[in-house]
Amino acid sequence: MMIESGLWESIAVSILGLTTSQDDVLADDPLASGARLAIDLAAVAYNYRLIEAKVGATVAAVVKADAYGLGMAPVALALAGAGCRDFFVAHLQEALALRREAPLEARIYVLHGLWPGAERAAADEGVIPVLNSLGQMQAWRRLARQRGQRLPAVLQVDTGMSRLGMSRHEVDWLTADPEIFSDLDIRLLMSHLACADHPDAAGNARQRAAFTDVIARLPPVDQSFANSAAALSARPSFGGLVRAGLALFGASPVPGEDFGLRPVVRLEARVLQCRSICAGDGVGYGHTFIASEAMRIATVAMGYADGWPRGLDGRAAAYFGDQRLPVLGRVSMDSFVVDASGLEPGALRAGDWVELIGRHQSVEDIATAAGAIPYEILVNLGPRLQRWYAPADAPSLDRTN
Ligand SMILES: *Cc1c(COP(=O)(O)O)cnc(C)c1O
Secondary structure, X not given: OOOOHHHHHHHHHHHHOOOOOHHHHHOOOOOOOOEEEEEEHHHHHHHHHHHHHHHOOEEEEEOHHHHHHOOHHHHHHHHHHOOOOEEEEOOHHHHHHHHHHOOOOOEEEEOOOOOOOOHHXXXXXXXXXXXXXXXXXXXXXXXXXXXXXXXXXXXXXXXXXOOOOEOHHHHHXXXXXXXXXXXXXXXXXXXXXXXXXXXXXXXXXXXXXXXXXXXHHOOXXXXXXXXHHHHHHOOOOOOEEEEEOHHHXXXXXXXXXXXXXXOOEEEEEEEEEEEEEOOOOEEOHHHOEEOOOOEEEEEEOOOHHHOOOHHHOOOOEEEEOOEEEEEEOOOOOOOXXXXXXXXXXXXXXXXXXXXXXXXXXXXXXXXHHHOOOHHHHHHOOOOOOEEXXXXXXXXXXXXXX
C-alpha cells in the first residue's frame, strides 16, 4: 500500500508534535533560543527521488545519528512519503527508537549488528541485523533455530576498509559450509568503500574486485555496496541497494562536485550585542584577533556547544542580508564575534538574525573553512537550536539557486 506524502505529514505532525507553521519558530520570540534551524523535508524527499532517478536502483536511507542530526523520525517519515522502505541505523537502540517514533512499514537494518544477548529484542521488533562476524552470525542462527524461523539478516564482508564485516578468513569458512544460508533469510551481501569520495581512487576498484570475488563464492543474493558518493559518482555503477545518507541531507558527498541536490538546512542566529572597538583591542579567547583599526563588531548567539565549529577561528562568516560579516577570533561555547564594519552604523542591532548556513554559505563551505567534513557539521548541530520542519508537501524554503 502506498501512502501519500500528505498523510505521512499529518502523521508526523500528530505523532511528533511538529510545528506546522514557520511563524511559530521564525517569529522573534523573546523566550526562544538564540539560533534556529529550518529543516526542509521537501528537499529531503526531493533528494531521495533525485538519487533514485540517477542510480536506477532501490535507495535505502541511512538515518543513523538522528538522521545526521536532523531528526530521525521526521526525516524517516518524509522519506517514507517519497517511497523509501529501507532504513539503516548504526545501533539497535536507534532501530528501536525508529520503530517507536515512526510507524513505518519499513525494513530497519542495524549496521553494527547486535551485542550478544540483544538478539531477542531485535527479532521481536523485526529489526534486521548486519552480521559483521561469524560470532554475530552464530548467535542469530541459534535464535533462528530456537524459534523455528528463518530470521532476516544482512552479511557484511570487509573488502578493504578494515573496519567492519567478515574478514577473508571468515569468508573462507563461510564458503566451506554448504548450510550457511539455511537457517537465515540473507537479504543482502554488503560491503563499504573506504575511498568513495574519491571516485577515481585505485582502492575502489580493488574493493569492487574483492566484492565480486566473494559474490561468486556465495549462494546468489542481492547486494549493497554504494553509499551516497559511490552511488552518485557511479564509476563504475554499483547497483543493488544503495545506502544513501549525506546526499539526502543536501550536501555533496564528493568534494567540489554538484549533483543537483537541494540544500536541506538553513541556520540562523541572533545578534546579542553590537559594539565598537579600537585599534589594538583583542577579540575573544586568546586574543587570536587584534584590531588594526577601529571596527564595529557584533556578537552572535551561536557557539561550539551548538555545533558552530571552534575551527572557524577567523574563518567563514555570518550574513546580514547580502553583507558578509567575517568571523573574528575564536568561537566560544555560546557565541562568536563578527566584523560588522561593512554595514552602516546602526544597520545591525541586537536581536537581528544573521544567516550562518543558507543561501550565502553552505554546509560544505563551513566544513571546508573549519577543516571538517559536512557530516561533522550536520551531526553536531546542537540541541539548543530551535528546529522547524518545512513539511514535505509545503513550498520549499529559500534556495541557493
Ligand atoms: C554511514 C554509512 C553509509 C551512508 O554514507 P553516506 O556517505 O552518508 O551516504 C552507508 N553505509 C555505511 C556502512 C555507513 O556506515
